[in-house]
Amino acid sequence: MNIVVAIKHIPSIADDLPVKGNNVDFDSVDFVLNECDEHSIEQAVLVKEAVGGTVTVIGVDMIGELDNALHLALAKGADKAVKITGDDPAADSHMQAKWLAEAIKGMGANIVFAGVQASNDLDGQIGPMIAAYLDMPYIGGVSSVEATGDSATVNKEFAGGVGAKYSVSMPLVAGVQVCVKPPRYAPMSKVRQMAQTATIEKVAPSGDSSSGLVFKKMAPPVVTGHAEMIEGSSKEVAKKIVELLKSKGLA
Amino acid sequence: MAGPIKAKFVEKEHAIVDGVDISGHWNRMFEQRVITEYTPELIEKIADLPNAESFANCYQCAKCVAVCPVDVVGNYGPRKLYRYAQTGMDLTEAPELWLCTTCANCLRVCPKEVNMVKIMPAAREEAILQGKFVPAELQQAFENTAKSGNPLGQPQRKRDAWIQSAGVPVPIIKDLGRKVSVLWYVGSYPSYHPRGIDAAAAAARIFNALGIDFAILGKEEKDDADSQRLAGEKGLFEMMTEQNIETFNKYEWDEMVVTGPHELNAFKNVYPKYGFERPVVHYSTFLARYLDQLKPLLKHSVKKKITYHDPCYLGRHNGEYEAPRKLLEAIPGVELVEMQRNRENGYCCGGGGGGMWMDSFTAKHTTMRLSEKRAMEAASTGANVLAVACPFEVSRFTDAVKSTGNEHVDVLDILELLDRSMRGEQ
Ligand code: SF4
Ligand code: SF4
Numbered sequence: 001m002n003i004v005v006a007i008k009h010i011p012s013i014a015d016d017l018p019v020k021g022n023n024v025d026f027d028s029v030d031f032v033l034n035e036c037d038e039h040s041i042e043q044a045v046l047v048k049e050a051v052g053g054t055v056t057v058i059g060v061d062m063i064g065e066l067d068n069a070l071h072l073a074l075a076k077g078a079d080k081a082v083k084i085t086g087d088d089p090a091a092d093s094h095m096q097a098k099w100l101a102e103a104i105k106g107m108g109a110n111i112v113f114a115g116v117q118a119s120n121d122l123d124g125q126i127g128p129m130i131a132a133y134l135d136m137p138y139i140g141g142v143s144s145v146e147a148t149g150d151s152a153t154v155n156k157e158f159a160g161g162v163g164a165k166y167s168v169s170m171p172l173v174a175g176v177q178v179c180v181k182p183p184r185y186a187p188m189s190k191v192r193q194m195a196q197t198a199t200i201e202k203v204a205p206s207g208d209s210s211s212g213l214v215f216k217k218m219a220p221p222v223v224t225g226h227a228e229m230i231e232g233s234s235k236e237v238a239k240k241i242v243e244l245l246k247s248k249g250l251a
Numbered sequence: 252m253a254g255p256i257k258a259k260f261v262e263k264e265h266a267i268v269d270g271v272d273i274s275g276h277w278n279r280m281f282e283q284r285v286i287t288e289y290t291p292e293l294i295e296k297i298a299d300l301p302n303a304e305s306f307a308n309c310y311q312c313a314k315c316v317a318v319c320p321v322d323v324v325g326n327y328g329p330r331k332l333y334r335y336a337q338t339g340m341d342l343t344e345a346p347e348l349w350l351c352t353t354c355a356n357c358l359r360v361c362p363k364e365v366n367m368v369k370i371m372p373a374a375r376e377e378a379i380l381q382g383k384f385v386p387a388e389l390q391q392a393f394e395n396t397a398k399s400g401n402p403l404g405q406p407q408r409k410r411d412a413w414i415q416s417a418g419v420p421v422p423i424i425k426d427l428g429r430k431v432s433v434l435w436y437v438g439s440y441p442s443y444h445p446r447g448i449d450a451a452a453a454a455a456r457i458f459n460a461l462g463i464d465f466a467i468l469g470k471e472e473k474d475d476a477d478s479q480r481l482a483g484e485k486g487l488f489e490m491m492t493e494q495n496i497e498t499f500n501k502y503e504w505d506e507m508v509v510t511g512p513h514e515l516n517a518f519k520n521v522y523p524k525y526g527f528e529r530p531v532v533h534y535s536t537f538l539a540r541y542l543d544q545l546k547p548l549l550k551h552s553v554k555k556k557i558t559y560h561d562p563c564y565l566g567r568h569n570g571e572y573e574a575p576r577k578l579l580e581a582i583p584g585v586e587l588v589e590m591q592r593n594r595e596n597g598y599c600c601g602g603g604g605g606g607m608w609m610d611s612f613t614a615k616h617t618t619m620r621l622s623e624k625r626a627m628e629a630a631s632t633g634a635n636v637l638a639v640a641c642p643f644e645v646s647r648f649t650d651a652v653k654s655t656g657n658e659h660v661d662v663l664d665i666l667e668l669l670d671r672s673m674r675g676e677q
Contacts, residue, residue, distance in 0.1 A: 015406035185385050188397060188486030188490055189485065
C-alpha cells in the first residue's frame with residue numbers, strides 16, 4: 001500500500017502570538033507540527049503495519065525548519081520524507097493544498113492522509129482540496145482507518161458523540177481528526193539517528209491558489225473580564241461557591 | 252502482574268548442584284524435600300542490559316524492602332522485583348517498571364550492591380526503544396523537553412521572564428560580556444513554575460545582598476534532563492547534555508551554583524562522562540560558606556517550627572545533609588525539628604527518576620502518593636513549615652499538604668525562608 005501523509009507546520013501557541021503588521025510575526029515564533037497531523041502520521045503508520053507498504057510524509061517548509069518534524073515522522077515509522085520548499089510563512093492552506101497536490105500527483109498514492117484541520121486557521125481545506133485536485137473521494141472527521149485490498153473501512157465522527165462507519169474505495173483522501181491510538185513516542189536516539197542518516201527529498205512549489213482572504217488587521221484579543229480565583233481552605237472555597245450559586249439563583 | 256508469564260518453575264525430586272545431589276538424605280529432615288527450580292530468562296533479560304548487571308546479584312535478603320519508599324505505599328523494592336521476574340514478570344512490560352524513583356535508599360543497605368539507579372534507566376530505555384508502554388504524562392514531559400528545552404513545555408524565550416519579580420539586578424552572562432565568579436544555573440522549575448519563581452527571586456535577592464559576582468544564562472539555559480535520563484530517555488539526555496556543555500563552555504566563570512539537586516547530580520556526576528568537569532555546587536553548600544556574612548543580614552525573626560526534607564539527590568546521591576540545616580538554624584526564631592526518616596534514611600518525595608511526571612500513573616499502583624506520606628510525616632512533628640531544597644518539591648508538597656488536610660503546614664524553599672528573614676514578612 002502506498003500511503004502519503006500531508007502535514008502542516010504552524011506557529012506554536014505555547015507562547016503569546018506576536019503580531020507584526022497584518023499578520024503573525026513569523027520571525028519571533030516557533031513552528032510546530034499541527035496536532036491533527038501527529039494523529040494522521042500515527043494512523044498512517046498503523047495502516048502500514050497492518051497491511052504493509054510505505055509511508056511518505058510530505059509538507060510545505062514554511063520557514064526552513066520542517067526537517068525536525070520530518071525526522072520525527074521517520075522515527076515514528078514513516079519511510080520517506082519530502083519537503084516542498086515554500087519558504088513563505090504566510091502561505092495559506094489553499095496555497096499549500098495546491099503545492100501538496102502537485103507534489104503528490106505522481107506518487108501513485110492509495111491513501112492520502114491529512115489532519116482534518118490545523119489550529120492556526122481552522123480552515124480544514126487542505127484535505128478536501130487535495131482530493132479535488134487529485135480527483136479522489138474525501139472523508140473527514142476520521143477516527144480510524146482499516147485498509148483491505150482496494151477499499152478501506154473508515155470511522156467518521158459527527159457532532160454529539162455520533163459516529164458512522166464507511167466503506168470507501170481507494171484511492172482516497174482521509175482527514176484525520178484523531179488516531180485510533182495515541183501517537184507513539186519516538187525515542188530521541190531514533191530521531192537523532194534519522195537526522196543524521198535520512199535524506200529528505202526537496203520539491204519546488206508548483207501551481208498557484210489562494211483562499212482569497214485578505215488580512216486587514218491582526219491584533220491580540222482584548223481582555224474584557226477576569227476569572228475570579230476563590231482563595232481559602234477547601235471548606236471555605238466550597239462555602240463561597242454555594243453562596244455564589246445561590247446569589248445567581250442556581251441553587 | 253502485566254505481561255505474559257514466560258518464566259516457569261518446576262518442582263523436582265532431585266537436583267544436582269556442582270556435582271552434589273542437594274536432595275540427598277543428609278539434606279532433608281523427614282521426607283523427600285521439594286526442590287523448586289526457576290527459569291532465569293526474565294531476570295537475565297534485565298541483567299543482560301548494559302548497566303543493569305547488578306539486578307542478577309540479589310540474594311533475597313530483603314533489607315531493601317524495609318527502606319523502599321514505594322513499598323510503604325505499595326508493594327515494591329528490588330527484592331520483590333527480582334522475585335516477580337523469577338515468577339514470570341517481564342519488567343519492561345510491567346507497571347512496576349515506572350514506580351522506582353531512583354531514590355537510592357535500597358542501594359544504601361543492599362549487601363550485594365544491587366543498584367536500581369542504574370538498573371531502572373537501563374530497563375526503561377529498553378522498554379522505550381522497543382516501543383513498549385510509556386506513561387502518557389512522562390511522554391509529554393519528554394516531548395516538551397525536546398521541543399521547548401524544558402519539561403513544562405514553556406517557551407524558551409520566556410526562560411528569563413521571572414527576573415522581573417526579583418526586584419534586584421539579575422545579570423545575563425551574554426550581556427555582561429565578562430568573566431563572573433558564579434554562573435547560576437537557575438533550572439526549569441525555578442524559571443517557569445510560579446512557586447519555583449518565588450525561590451529563584453529569593454535566591455537573586457540573597458546573592459545580591461551578599462555581593463556575589465554572579466550571572467545567569469537567561470534564554471540560553473536549557474533543562475538538565477537528568478530525570479528524563481533516569482526515566483529511560485538517554486538519547487534526550489545526551490542531546491541536552493551536548494547543548495548544555497557547549498553553552499556552559501562558551502563563557503568564563505569560576506564556579507557553577509545550581510538551584511536544584513537534580514542539576515547538581517547531572518552536572519557534577521554525569522557530565523564528566525561527556526567531557527565537562529568544572530566545579531558545580533548546590534546553593535545550600537554555596538550559601539553555607541557565606542554563613543558569617545549571611546547571619547547579620549538575617550534581621551527578622553521567623554518564628555516557625557520547621558522540619559527539613561532531605562532531597563534524595565542532594566542527600567543520598569551527593570552527601571549534603573548539613574548545609575541546609577545550618578542555613579535554617581542561622582535564621583533567628585527558627586526551631587528545627589527532625590522527621591523520623593531523615594538524612595541518609597530520608598523519605599523520597601516521589602519526584603525523582605521521572606516520578607515528577609508520573610503522578611497519575613503512580614497513583615493507580617500505590618495507596619497514596621509518596622509526597623502525601625511525607626507531608627503527613629512532616630505534620631506529625633508539629634512543624635508549621637516544611638522546608639525544602641529542591642525545586643521539584645515545592646509544588647509536590649504544596650499539593651500533598653492540601654490533600655492530606657495539613658494546610659497549616661507551609662511548604663517553603665530554604666531560599667524563601669532566608670529571604671523572609673532578610674526582608675521581613677512581605
Ligand atoms: S537488599 Fe539487595 S540482595 Fe537483599 S533483597 Fe534487596 S536487592 Fe536483594
Ligand atoms: S531506588 Fe528507592 S524507590 Fe527504587 S527500589 Fe530502591 S528504595 Fe525503592
